[in-house]
Every structure is written in C-alpha cells, then in structure tokens.
Amino acid sequence: MEIIKMENIAKLYKLGQVQVEALKNVSLSINDKEFVSIMGPSGSGKSTLLNVIGCLDRATGGTYELAGNFVDKLSDSKMSEIRNMFIGFVFQNFHLLPRMNAKKNVEIPLIYRGINTKRRNELAENALEMVGLKDRMHHLPSQMSGGQQQRVAIARAIVGNPSIILADEPTGALDTKTGELIMELFIKLNRKSMTIVQVTHAEEIAEYGSRIIRLMDGEIVSDEINGGKINV
Numbered sequence: 001m002e003i004i005k006m007e008n009i010a011k012l013y014k015l016g017q018v019q020v021e022a023l024k025n026v027s028l029s030i031n032d033k034e035f036v037s038i039m040g041p042s043g044s045g046k047s048t049l050l051n052v053i054g055c056l057d058r059a060t061g062g063t064y065e066l067a068g069n070f071v072d073k074l075s076d077s078k079m080s081e082i083r084n085m086f087i088g089f090v091f092q093n094f095h096l097l098p099r100m101n102a103k104k105n106v107e108i109p110l111i112y113r114g115i116n117t118k119r120r121n122e123l124a125e126n127a128l129e130m131v132g133l134k135d136r137m138h139h140l141p142s143q144m145s146g147g148q149q150q151r152v153a154i155a156r157a158i159v160g161n162p163s164i165i166l167a168d169e170p171t172g173a174l175d176t177k178t179g180e181l182i183m184e185l186f187i188k189l190n191r192k193s194m195t196i197v198q199v200t201h202a203e204e205i206a207e208y209g210s211r212i213i214r215l216m217d218g219e220i221v222s223d224e225i226n227g228g229k230i231n232v
C-alpha cells in the first residue's frame, strides 16, 4: 500500500529577485514498509524533499498524499497533527535537548500528545530498550558518545510508534563503525514494519536501503531497486 504519494511536487524559494527551484516535477510513491535511500549532490534538494515528506514544510506545487491525507489541503494545525501521528525524525546532529536526560528527551513527543506520566515512563523505557540504551536513561547527552546520542534520538523518533522514520544524514556525524550500527538499527525497525526514508551522501550507507533515489538540481534522475545489503 502506498503511504507516500507525490505528484509533480515543486518547491520554489523566492529571495528578492532570485528564485530557486529546490524541487521540480517530483513524482514519487513509497509503499508501506519500504526502506528508501535518497542521494544527490549538495544543494540537489534532498533535505527539502524530506521536509516536504515530513510535513515540516509545504510544497509550492503538485499534490501530496500521506497515509490517505491530502496534505496540501490541510490547515497548519491539522498538518502538525498528521506529522505527530505518522512521522518520526532523525537528524545529523541528533537535536537532543542538552539539559534533559535520555529518558526525558525520548518522552518529548509523548508530552506533545498529552500522554500521562506513567504511560510516558513505560513507553520511553521501552523505546530506549529497543535501541539498547535502557542503562543510559539517566545520562545527559553530553555524557554519551555520538552514536549513543543518535540512538537516543532514534528512540525519541519511534516512541510514539510512527509509521515512517525520516532521517537526514543520520550517520553524517558518526564514524563508519558507529554508522553501521545505526543502519542495523534501522533494518531492525524496518523489519518491525516501519517505513524508512533516509538521506545520505555515502554510497555504503545508501546501500542499506532496498531502493535508492537520486536527485540532481531538484529532480529525480534515477530510482532503482537495490539488491545490496538487504539481508545483513
């Protein structure tokens, strides 16, 4: 089943007299439970595309349907609601709150959803267990390695049980070995039925996906099934 369906998506930025077509004519369908890697040179529109998919930003043209919701037609508040329900984000630099311990960071999306303390505790501990960091739940971000911080960020992304994980350069700040651990975690989540869409510069990281989409100057220039590392 298609969970993401874009037709002729455009994103035009206007800065004074200058216009940048960050995305043009992007038509893209992603099925439930796919693991997709998006590649392309710097400035090719990868982050812009991920932000539109994740309802952090709106397209300026085309139609976008996310899990049966026509996003272009939704109000901002409805769009945020859909985002909170369906999407978990992972970023290159983790985006953890520095003064909160791992467990508190993981609880944040649940606070937005108005879930009570007892249930929040349970869900946050389960999510940290899933990423192998239950024993670090009282640590601050500064007391953890980069790889551990990214695993906390992944726990935060999955704690509300979203259908889709969107990751923008999730291994960009990590060494090769640690990056591989993060990819193994993504594969585990993908097998537990989460759809994953990641942006990466690195071929060896893209290879973990079962499909690789390449962007150039805001357009999809290739979209191929990848036989690569599916079975690690």
Ligand SMILES: Nc1ncnc2c1ncn2[C@@H]1O[C@H](COP(=O)(O)OP(=O)(O)OP(=O)(O)O)[C@@H](O)[C@H]1O
Binding pocket: 013, 014, 015, 020, 021, 022, 040, 041, 042, 043, 044, 045, 046, 047, 048, 049
């Ligand atoms: N807020 C903005 N205002 C104006 N132009 C923007 C804005 N955000 C991005 N752009 C432009 O849109 C194009 C695509 O940017 P984007 O950040 O999506 O690229 P990217 O593929 O993620 O690059 P990188 O690999 O460097 O992260 C670039 O030309 C960029 O300058």
Ligand SMILES: [Mg+2]
Binding pocket: 046, 047, 048
């Ligand atoms: Mg980017």
